[in-house]
Amino acid sequence: MLLLPRTARALTTDQAAKLVNTVVDEINGLINSGRSLGQIQSGFERIFSRYADVPIIARSVLGPAARSASSAQLNAFTNAFQGYIARKYSRRFNEFKGTAIKVHSARPYKNFYEVKSTAYLKGQSPVEVVFLVSDKSGKDKFFNIFIEGVNMLATERTEIGALLDKRRGDVDALTSDLRTMG
Structure with a gap:
């Protein structure tokens, strides 16, 4: 039996826009639902886990420490980071x-949208919110996210880096603290 490689499914501009429309619709529904902040945080975490590439974001913000962390540490950090980001x-x-x-x-931009x-x-004046979308992890x-030009990844990389430095590079201590921060 000869197995041929499957054609890679490439993300399109329309699919990227559709993903963000879905995210935006869910966020709009959530923030205008009249729910408590705690309920909004839980809902936002569900949205974030469903539509954000959390493992990629978490590795990126952890920086060089991600390369030396074990799989278990990375998984624990990713879970704690997801909750932290959702709350924040x-x-x-x-x-x-x-x-x-x-x-x-x-629009397509470099190797993403x-x-x-x-x-x-x-x-108030309108606020621009820009989402960067990719299918590199196998899913759209x-x-x-950039809110008013503020880059979430760069901001979190700086903040997580400072938190990690305070803990002398201890990823486990950072992970533990992230569970209650945000």
């Missing part, structure tokens, strides 16, 4: 309560 960014997106986030363009959206805030997922 649900607060940021909760500021958009009563607003609408609309996707308005998508850039999907631009705008958060229309009541009584976003791996970075």
